[in-house]
Amino acid sequence: MKLSFTKMQGAGNDFVVIDATRQPFSLSPEQLRRLGDRRFGVGCDQILVVEPPDAPDVDFRYRIFNGSGEEVEHCGNGARCFVRFVQEQGLSRKTELRVRTVNNVLTLRSQDDGRVQVDMGAPRLNPESLPFESAGLQADAQGLWPLALADGDAVKLALVSMGNPHAVLWVDDVDQAPVALRGPQIQADPRFPQGVNVGFMQIQSRTRARIRVYERGAGETLACGTGACAAVVAGIRAGLLDAAVEVQARGGLLRIEWDGVGSVFMTGPAETVFQGSIEL
Numbered sequence: 001m002k003l004s005f006t007k008m009q010g011a012g013n014d015f016v017v018i019d020a021t022r023q024p025f026s027l028s029p030e031q032l033r034r035l036g037d038r039r040f041g042v043g044c045d046q047i048l049v050v051e052p053p054d055a056p057d058v059d060f061r062y063r064i065f066n067g068s069g070e071e072v073e074h075c076g077n078g079a080r081c082f083v084r085f086v087q088e089q090g091l092s093r094k095t096e097l098r099v100r101t102v103n104n105v106l107t108l109r110s111q112d113d114g115r116v117q118v119d120m121g122a123p124r125l126n127p128e129s130l131p132f133e134s135a136g137l138q139a140d141a142q143g144l145w146p147l148a149l150a151d152g153d154a155v156k157l158a159l160v161s162m163g164n165p166h167a168v169l170w171v172d173d174v175d176q177a178p179v180a181l182r183g184p185q186i187q188a189d190p191r192f193p194q195g196v197n198v199g200f201m202q203i204q205s206r207t208r209a210r211i212r213v214y215e216r217g218a219g220e221t222l223a224c225g226t227g228a229c230a231a232v233v234a235g236i237r238a239g240l241l242d243a244a245v246e247v248q249a250r251g252g253l254l255r256i257e258w259d260g261v262g263s264v265f266m267t268g269p270a271e272t273v274f275q276g277s278i279e280l
Protein backbone atom coordinates (compact mmCIF):
# COMPACT_ATOMS: atom_id res chain seq x y z
CA MET A 1 0.00 0.00 0.00
CA LYS A 2 1.05 3.60 -0.66
CA LEU A 3 0.84 5.91 2.37
CA SER A 4 0.95 9.73 2.24
CA PHE A 5 2.62 11.40 5.20
CA THR A 6 3.94 14.72 6.50
CA LYS A 7 7.26 14.95 8.34
CA MET A 8 7.15 17.45 11.22
CA GLN A 9 9.25 18.50 14.20
CA GLY A 10 8.68 20.27 17.51
CA ALA A 11 11.88 21.41 19.26
CA GLY A 12 13.72 18.68 17.34
CA ASN A 13 11.41 15.83 18.45
CA ASP A 14 10.40 14.52 15.01
CA PHE A 15 7.25 12.91 13.70
CA VAL A 16 5.65 11.20 10.74
CA VAL A 17 2.07 12.50 10.69
CA ILE A 18 -0.66 10.46 8.97
CA ASP A 19 -3.99 11.98 7.98
CA ALA A 20 -6.52 9.23 8.75
CA THR A 21 -9.42 11.57 7.96
CA ARG A 22 -8.57 11.24 4.24
CA GLN A 23 -6.99 7.79 3.96
CA PRO A 24 -7.59 4.59 5.89
CA PHE A 25 -5.15 3.92 8.71
CA SER A 26 -4.36 0.37 9.71
CA LEU A 27 -0.66 -0.36 9.98
CA SER A 28 0.89 -3.39 11.63
CA PRO A 29 3.62 -2.85 14.28
CA GLU A 30 6.13 -3.96 11.63
CA GLN A 31 4.92 -1.29 9.15
CA LEU A 32 5.04 1.34 11.91
CA ARG A 33 8.62 0.34 12.76
CA ARG A 34 9.54 0.61 9.07
CA LEU A 35 8.04 4.14 8.91
CA GLY A 36 10.03 5.10 12.01
CA ASP A 37 13.30 3.57 10.78
CA ARG A 38 15.81 6.27 9.79
CA ARG A 39 17.56 3.98 7.26
CA PHE A 40 14.87 1.70 5.82
CA GLY A 41 11.87 4.04 6.18
CA VAL A 42 11.14 7.75 6.68
CA GLY A 43 12.59 8.02 10.18
CA CYS A 44 11.06 9.66 13.24
CA ASP A 45 10.77 9.46 17.02
CA GLN A 46 6.97 9.04 16.94
CA ILE A 47 4.17 8.45 14.43
CA LEU A 48 1.11 10.65 14.94
CA VAL A 49 -2.30 9.77 13.53
CA VAL A 50 -5.02 12.38 12.96
CA GLU A 51 -8.41 10.62 13.11
CA PRO A 52 -11.98 11.95 12.84
CA PRO A 53 -13.77 12.68 16.16
CA ASP A 54 -15.55 9.80 17.89
CA ALA A 55 -17.98 12.09 19.80
CA PRO A 56 -19.30 15.69 19.52
CA ASP A 57 -17.20 16.96 22.48
CA VAL A 58 -13.91 16.69 20.53
CA ASP A 59 -12.61 17.91 17.15
CA PHE A 60 -10.29 14.97 16.39
CA ARG A 61 -8.81 11.80 17.81
CA TYR A 62 -5.04 11.91 18.33
CA ARG A 63 -3.16 8.60 18.34
CA ILE A 64 0.56 8.23 19.02
CA PHE A 65 2.96 5.39 18.27
CA ASN A 66 6.60 5.26 19.31
CA GLY A 67 9.06 4.62 16.47
CA SER A 68 9.40 1.12 17.91
CA GLY A 69 5.76 0.42 16.94
CA GLU A 70 3.88 0.51 20.29
CA GLU A 71 0.89 2.79 20.82
CA VAL A 72 1.41 5.22 23.74
CA GLU A 73 -0.75 7.58 25.76
CA HIS A 74 0.69 11.05 25.26
CA CYS A 75 3.15 13.14 23.27
CA GLY A 76 3.47 16.84 24.08
CA ASN A 77 5.67 17.98 21.19
CA GLY A 78 3.45 15.92 18.90
CA ALA A 79 0.33 17.70 20.20
CA ARG A 80 1.76 21.04 19.00
CA CYS A 81 2.55 19.54 15.58
CA PHE A 82 -1.01 18.14 15.50
CA VAL A 83 -2.46 21.68 15.57
CA ARG A 84 -0.06 22.96 12.92
CA PHE A 85 -0.88 19.96 10.69
CA VAL A 86 -4.65 20.36 11.00
CA GLN A 87 -4.37 24.08 10.14
CA GLU A 88 -1.98 23.65 7.21
CA GLN A 89 -4.03 20.79 5.73
CA GLY A 90 -7.25 22.83 6.03
CA LEU A 91 -8.87 20.21 8.30
CA SER A 92 -10.04 22.92 10.74
CA ARG A 93 -9.97 26.72 10.92
CA LYS A 94 -10.23 26.76 14.72
CA THR A 95 -7.36 28.22 16.75
CA GLU A 96 -8.40 26.07 19.73
CA LEU A 97 -8.91 22.33 19.32
CA ARG A 98 -10.04 19.57 21.65
CA VAL A 99 -8.52 16.18 20.84
CA ARG A 100 -9.06 12.79 22.41
CA THR A 101 -6.03 10.63 23.17
CA VAL A 102 -6.27 7.05 24.47
CA ASN A 103 -6.66 8.27 28.06
CA ASN A 104 -7.38 12.03 28.04
CA VAL A 105 -8.89 15.03 26.25
CA LEU A 106 -6.34 17.75 25.48
CA THR A 107 -6.95 21.40 24.56
CA LEU A 108 -4.48 22.78 22.00
CA ARG A 109 -4.18 26.52 21.23
CA SER A 110 -2.43 28.12 18.31
CA GLN A 111 -0.89 31.48 19.40
CA ASP A 112 -0.37 34.69 17.38
CA ASP A 113 3.41 34.42 17.91
CA GLY A 114 3.49 31.15 15.92
CA ARG A 115 3.92 28.91 18.93
CA VAL A 116 1.34 26.42 20.19
CA GLN A 117 0.16 26.04 23.78
CA VAL A 118 -1.09 22.68 25.03
CA ASP A 119 -3.15 22.07 28.15
CA MET A 120 -1.37 18.84 29.06
CA GLY A 121 -3.79 17.85 31.83
CA ALA A 122 -2.98 17.44 35.52
CA PRO A 123 0.03 15.37 36.55
CA ARG A 124 -0.47 12.29 38.72
CA LEU A 125 2.07 11.76 41.44
CA ASN A 126 1.22 8.46 43.06
CA PRO A 127 3.57 5.63 42.02
CA GLU A 128 0.68 3.39 40.92
CA SER A 129 -0.24 5.88 38.18
CA LEU A 130 2.97 5.21 36.19
CA PRO A 131 2.91 2.30 37.27
CA PHE A 132 5.89 1.93 39.66
CA GLU A 133 6.01 -1.00 42.05
CA SER A 134 7.00 0.76 45.26
CA ALA A 135 6.69 -2.14 47.74
CA GLY A 136 9.37 -1.84 50.44
CA LEU A 137 10.45 1.68 49.32
CA GLN A 138 9.76 5.10 50.84
CA ALA A 139 9.96 8.51 49.12
CA ASP A 140 12.14 11.15 50.84
CA ALA A 141 11.03 14.67 51.91
CA GLN A 142 11.51 16.02 48.35
CA GLY A 143 9.30 13.22 46.97
CA LEU A 144 12.24 11.29 45.46
CA TRP A 145 12.14 7.49 45.37
CA PRO A 146 15.29 5.41 45.89
CA LEU A 147 15.97 2.77 43.23
CA ALA A 148 18.74 0.16 43.49
CA LEU A 149 19.97 -0.69 40.00
CA ALA A 150 21.04 -4.09 38.68
CA ASP A 151 24.74 -3.02 38.62
CA GLY A 152 24.71 -2.24 42.38
CA ASP A 153 24.43 1.56 42.01
CA ALA A 154 21.44 3.49 43.37
CA VAL A 155 19.58 6.55 42.05
CA LYS A 156 16.87 8.86 43.40
CA LEU A 157 13.91 9.45 41.11
CA ALA A 158 10.95 11.81 41.00
CA LEU A 159 7.99 9.89 39.58
CA VAL A 160 5.36 11.76 37.55
CA SER A 161 2.64 10.53 35.21
CA MET A 162 1.64 13.01 32.53
CA GLY A 163 -0.69 10.33 31.15
CA ASN A 164 2.54 8.53 30.22
CA PRO A 165 5.21 7.51 32.75
CA HIS A 166 8.25 9.65 33.68
CA ALA A 167 11.14 9.23 36.10
CA VAL A 168 13.27 12.35 36.63
CA LEU A 169 16.82 12.61 38.02
CA TRP A 170 18.46 15.85 39.10
CA VAL A 171 21.95 16.33 37.60
CA ASP A 172 24.61 19.03 38.03
CA ASP A 173 25.49 19.28 34.33
CA VAL A 174 23.12 17.85 31.75
CA ASP A 175 25.92 17.66 29.14
CA GLN A 176 27.76 15.20 31.39
CA ALA A 177 24.64 13.25 32.44
CA PRO A 178 24.91 9.45 32.01
CA VAL A 179 21.87 9.36 29.70
CA ALA A 180 23.04 6.42 27.54
CA LEU A 181 23.93 4.33 30.62
CA ARG A 182 21.19 5.16 33.16
CA GLY A 183 18.37 5.77 30.64
CA PRO A 184 18.06 2.15 29.42
CA GLN A 185 18.88 0.71 32.87
CA ILE A 186 16.10 2.62 34.65
CA GLN A 187 13.69 2.15 31.74
CA ALA A 188 14.10 -1.64 31.92
CA ASP A 189 13.90 -1.89 35.72
CA PRO A 190 11.21 -4.45 36.69
CA ARG A 191 9.66 -1.93 39.10
CA PHE A 192 8.39 -0.15 35.94
CA PRO A 193 6.29 -2.94 34.36
CA GLN A 194 5.29 -0.68 31.42
CA GLY A 195 8.72 0.94 31.05
CA VAL A 196 9.36 4.62 31.73
CA ASN A 197 10.71 7.76 30.05
CA VAL A 198 13.84 8.86 31.93
CA GLY A 199 14.57 12.59 32.26
CA PHE A 200 17.81 14.25 33.42
CA MET A 201 17.25 17.82 34.64
CA GLN A 202 19.83 20.49 35.48
CA ILE A 203 18.22 23.32 37.44
CA GLN A 204 19.94 26.61 36.52
CA SER A 205 17.70 29.00 38.47
CA ARG A 206 14.14 29.06 39.81
CA THR A 207 12.86 29.79 36.29
CA ARG A 208 15.34 27.99 34.00
CA ALA A 209 16.28 24.35 33.55
CA ARG A 210 18.07 22.20 31.00
CA ILE A 211 16.87 18.71 30.19
CA ARG A 212 17.64 15.52 28.28
CA VAL A 213 15.21 12.61 28.05
CA TYR A 214 15.78 8.95 27.22
CA GLU A 215 12.36 8.06 25.82
CA ARG A 216 10.51 4.77 25.92
CA GLY A 217 10.45 3.30 22.42
CA ALA A 218 12.70 5.96 20.88
CA GLY A 219 15.93 6.34 22.91
CA GLU A 220 17.31 9.83 23.57
CA THR A 221 15.36 12.45 21.61
CA LEU A 222 16.20 16.13 21.06
CA ALA A 223 13.19 17.12 23.18
CA CYS A 224 10.30 15.48 25.04
CA GLY A 225 7.28 17.65 25.87
CA THR A 226 5.76 15.37 28.50
CA GLY A 227 9.29 14.87 29.90
CA ALA A 228 9.77 18.63 30.29
CA CYS A 229 6.37 18.91 32.04
CA ALA A 230 7.16 16.00 34.38
CA ALA A 231 10.56 17.48 35.28
CA VAL A 232 9.13 20.93 36.04
CA VAL A 233 6.30 19.42 38.13
CA ALA A 234 8.91 17.47 40.13
CA GLY A 235 11.07 20.60 40.57
CA ILE A 236 8.11 22.72 41.72
CA ARG A 237 7.00 20.02 44.19
CA ALA A 238 10.51 19.89 45.60
CA GLY A 239 10.43 23.68 46.11
CA LEU A 240 13.27 24.28 43.62
CA LEU A 241 11.37 25.88 40.72
CA ASP A 242 8.76 28.65 40.32
CA ALA A 243 5.40 28.21 38.61
CA ALA A 244 6.67 29.20 35.13
CA VAL A 245 9.93 27.71 33.81
CA GLU A 246 11.85 27.94 30.50
CA VAL A 247 13.16 24.47 29.74
CA GLN A 248 16.05 24.18 27.29
CA ALA A 249 16.14 20.84 25.47
CA ARG A 250 18.87 20.01 22.96
CA GLY A 251 16.48 20.74 20.04
CA GLY A 252 14.63 23.80 21.32
CA LEU A 253 13.06 25.81 24.12
CA LEU A 254 9.78 24.98 25.87
CA ARG A 255 7.87 27.07 28.41
CA ILE A 256 6.18 25.03 31.13
CA GLU A 257 3.67 26.45 33.61
CA TRP A 258 2.00 24.72 36.59
CA ASP A 259 0.06 26.25 39.50
CA GLY A 260 0.76 23.23 41.70
CA VAL A 261 -2.80 21.90 41.46
CA GLY A 262 -4.39 21.76 38.02
CA SER A 263 -3.27 21.34 34.42
CA VAL A 264 0.30 21.78 33.22
CA PHE A 265 0.61 24.17 30.25
CA MET A 266 3.35 23.72 27.66
CA THR A 267 4.18 26.28 24.95
CA GLY A 268 6.63 25.78 22.10
CA PRO A 269 7.30 25.54 18.37
CA ALA A 270 5.87 23.20 15.71
CA GLU A 271 7.02 23.01 12.10
CA THR A 272 6.43 21.03 8.91
CA VAL A 273 9.64 19.68 7.35
CA PHE A 274 8.43 17.93 4.17
CA GLN A 275 5.68 15.80 2.69
CA GLY A 276 5.90 12.51 0.85
CA SER A 277 4.54 9.05 0.27
CA ILE A 278 5.98 5.62 0.95
CA GLU A 279 5.15 2.10 -0.24
CA LEU A 280 4.67 -0.14 2.81
Ligand SMILES: N[C@@H](CCC[C@H](N)C(=O)O)C(=O)O
Pocket residue numbers: 013045046066072073074075076077078164165197215216217218221223224225226227
Ligand atom coordinates in the same frame (compact mmCIF):
# COMPACT_ATOMS: atom_id res chain seq x y z
N1 LIG B 1 8.17 12.75 22.67
C1 LIG B 1 7.03 12.75 23.45
C2 LIG B 1 6.66 11.53 24.25
C3 LIG B 1 6.38 10.32 23.36
C4 LIG B 1 5.92 9.07 24.09
C5 LIG B 1 6.97 8.48 25.00
N2 LIG B 1 8.13 8.02 24.28
C6 LIG B 1 6.36 7.31 25.79
O1 LIG B 1 6.61 6.14 25.46
O2 LIG B 1 5.61 7.57 26.73
C7 LIG B 1 6.65 14.08 24.06
O3 LIG B 1 6.98 15.11 23.45
O4 LIG B 1 5.96 14.11 25.07
